[in-house]
Amino acid sequence: xxxxxxxxxxxxxxxxxxxxxxxxxxxxxxxxxxxxxxxxxxxxxxxxxxxxxxxxxxxxxxxxxxxxxxxxxxxxxxxxxxxxxxxxxxxxxxxxxxxxxxxxxxxxx
Numbered sequence: 134x135x136x137x138x139x140x141x142x143x144x145x146x147x148x149x150x151x152x153x154x155x156x157x158x159x160x161x162x163x164x165x166x167x168x169x170x171x172x173x174x175x176x177x178x179x180x181x182x183x184x185x186x187x188x189x190x191x192x193x194x195x196x197x198x199x200x201x202x203x204x205x206x207x208x209x210x211x212x213x214x215x216x217x218x219x220x221x222x223x224x225x226x227x228x229x230x231x232x233x234x235x236x237x238x239x240x241x242x
Contacts, residue, residue: 137220141226165182187209187215190205191212194208
């Protein structure tokens with residue numbers, strides 16, 4: 134998932150300052166599910182809003198609760214579907230980026 138998001142950002146963002154600002158802003162997607170797990174009094178359904186929940190939840194379920202495949206297969210399936218959607222987005226975005234002329238003179242794409 135991180136690699137696909139990186140490729141999408143690379144195709145959409147043209148300068149390094151905007152890239153760093155975007156990455157910093159997207160950090161909430163990484164940390165929000167972990168914060169919700171740290172505070173069990175918060176409603177746990179909130180974590181399902183964030184895509185990284187589907188990476189963290191199976192790990193927590195297996196390592197801390199000792200549960201098996203039957204308990205994590207739903208989250209793993211959602212994670213695989215999210216990854217497939219990101220790969221499809223990469224295909225669309227890179228196809229459009231190839232049609233766009235390059236900003237650097239003398240480089241043929």
